[in-house]
Amino acid sequence: xxxxxxxxxxxxxxxxxxxxxxxxxxxxxxxxxxxxxxxxxxxxxxxxxxxxxxxxxxxxxxxxxxxxxxxxxxxxxxxxxxxxxxxxxxxxxxxxxxxxxxxxxxxxxxxxxxxxxxxxxxxxxxxxxxxxxxxxxxxxxxxxxxxxxxxxxxxxxxxxxxxxxxxxxxxxxxxxxxxxxxxxxxxxxxxxxxxxxxxxxxxxxxxxxxxxxxxxxxxxxxxxxxxxxxxxxxxxxxxxxxxxxxxxxxxxxxxxxxxxxxxxxxxxxxxxxxxxxxxxxxxxxxxxxxxxxxxxxxxxxxxxxxxxxxxxxxxxxxxxxxxxxxxxxxxxxxxxxxxxxxxxxxxxxxx
Numbered sequence: 001x002x003x004x005x006x007x008x009x010x011x012x013x014x015x016x017x018x019x020x021x022x023x024x025x026x027x028x029x030x031x032x033x034x035x036x037x038x039x040x041x042x043x044x045x046x047x048x049x050x051x052x053x054x055x056x057x058x059x060x061x062x063x064x065x066x067x068x069x070x071x072x073x074x075x076x077x078x079x080x081x082x083x084x085x086x087x088x089x090x091x092x093x094x095x096x097x098x099x100x101x102x103x104x105x106x107x108x109x110x111x112x113x114x115x116x117x118x119x120x121x122x123x124x125x126x127x128x129x130x131x132x133x134x135x136x137x138x139x140x141x142x143x144x145x146x147x148x149x150x151x152x153x154x155x156x157x158x159x160x161x162x163x164x165x166x167x168x169x170x171x172x173x174x175x176x177x178x179x180x181x182x183x184x185x186x187x188x189x190x191x192x193x194x195x196x197x198x199x200x201x202x203x204x205x206x207x208x209x210x211x212x213x214x215x216x217x218x219x220x221x222x223x224x225x226x227x228x229x230x231x232x233x234x235x236x237x238x239x240x241x242x243x244x245x246x247x248x249x250x251x252x253x254x255x256x257x258x259x260x261x262x263x264x265x266x267x268x269x270x271x272x273x274x275x276x277x278x279x280x281x282x283x284x285x286x287x288x289x290x291x292x293x294x295x296x297x298x299x300x301x302x303x304x305x306x307x308x309x310x311x312x313x314x315x316x317x318x319x320x321x322x323x324x325x326x327x328x329x330x331x332x333x334x335x336x337x338x339x340x341x342x343x344x345x346x347x348x349x350x351x
Contacts (some may be wrong), residue, residue, distance in 0.1 A: 041216075075281065080285070087280075090279065091274060091275045095192075116277065157187045202314055216311060230270060
């Protein structure tokens with residue numbers, strides 16, 4: 001039998017429930033500021049971190065653009081002006097790393113598993129498969145150099161990179177010291193021009209050799225092979241003294257054109273770039289202020305190929321970075337759960 005409730009009792013119960021609800025504290029969201037860096041790999045990671053913090057850890061995320069040294073200093077203060085740096089390359093940032101991570105203030109905490117950044121000279125895979133071009137020393141051979149001559153004739157071209165980049169000067173030094181500079185013209189091109197030349201070479205199945213680094217979208221769009229070079233064994237120039245990678249008789253002696261007009265003849269580089277380890281850094285203050293988010297940031301890791309694919313969507317396909325990151329997070333729940341572990345597996349799980 002159904003028993004109707006007394007109306008007065010119902011009103012009293014409802015008022016009590018309302019009062020109880022009003023008395024419960026409203027928990028403020030953790031506010032996280034991610035330092036915004038302007039290259040596409042960093043942009044992809046920024047948006048992945050932001051998406052996970054918002055959708056799985058119930059945090060509030062904003063982004064602050066700035067030069068890397070400024071972002072480092074802001075994050076090291078621990079006052080919330082910047083909490084996260086997303087794409088920090090070692091050994092490139094070794095001075096800041098020593099100041100803020102392993103020594104000095106020890107105010108920034110790296111993630112446990114960085115991804116590997118690789119750079120060097122690349123050629124299309126079909127060239128390597130058909131002609132056996134595997135090493136920078138193969139470029140010394142006249143019959144190999146001929147593969148890289150332009151369609152209209154002329155000297156073989158080595159696309160060394162954009163004007164003013166340190167890597168562009170390094171490419172010219174390597175051509176000299178690996179013994180193929182006399183057979184190649186070093187051509188400086190912006191990345192977009194290099195990529196257009198790469199696409200045209202692929203279409204015609206012709207030769208192209210160029211400087212590149214990964215992650216980048218071209219590694220998802222094309223089969224590219226890095227030419228072998230002797231392994232890096234140390235920096236030999238004076239401005240690297242005190243660096244852990246310094247070695248007086250090392251293979252890498254780079255003199256900048258900004259320092260000496262005779263930089264090309266005085267420099268000597270006979271090895272590959274050292275592989276870069278690329279980290280996410282978080283302010284140590286987050287460990288107290290937002291421990292679940294701090295734990296996630298420390299556990300975060302990403303495979304270079306996944307990053308290549310995201311860069312392709314953002315840069316080549318012109319997909320908004322936030323949308324690409326949101327779709328990637330939704331498509332990889334097991335990866336995200338691994339980052340979150342026990343700290344986030346039940347928090348704000350998207351349906």
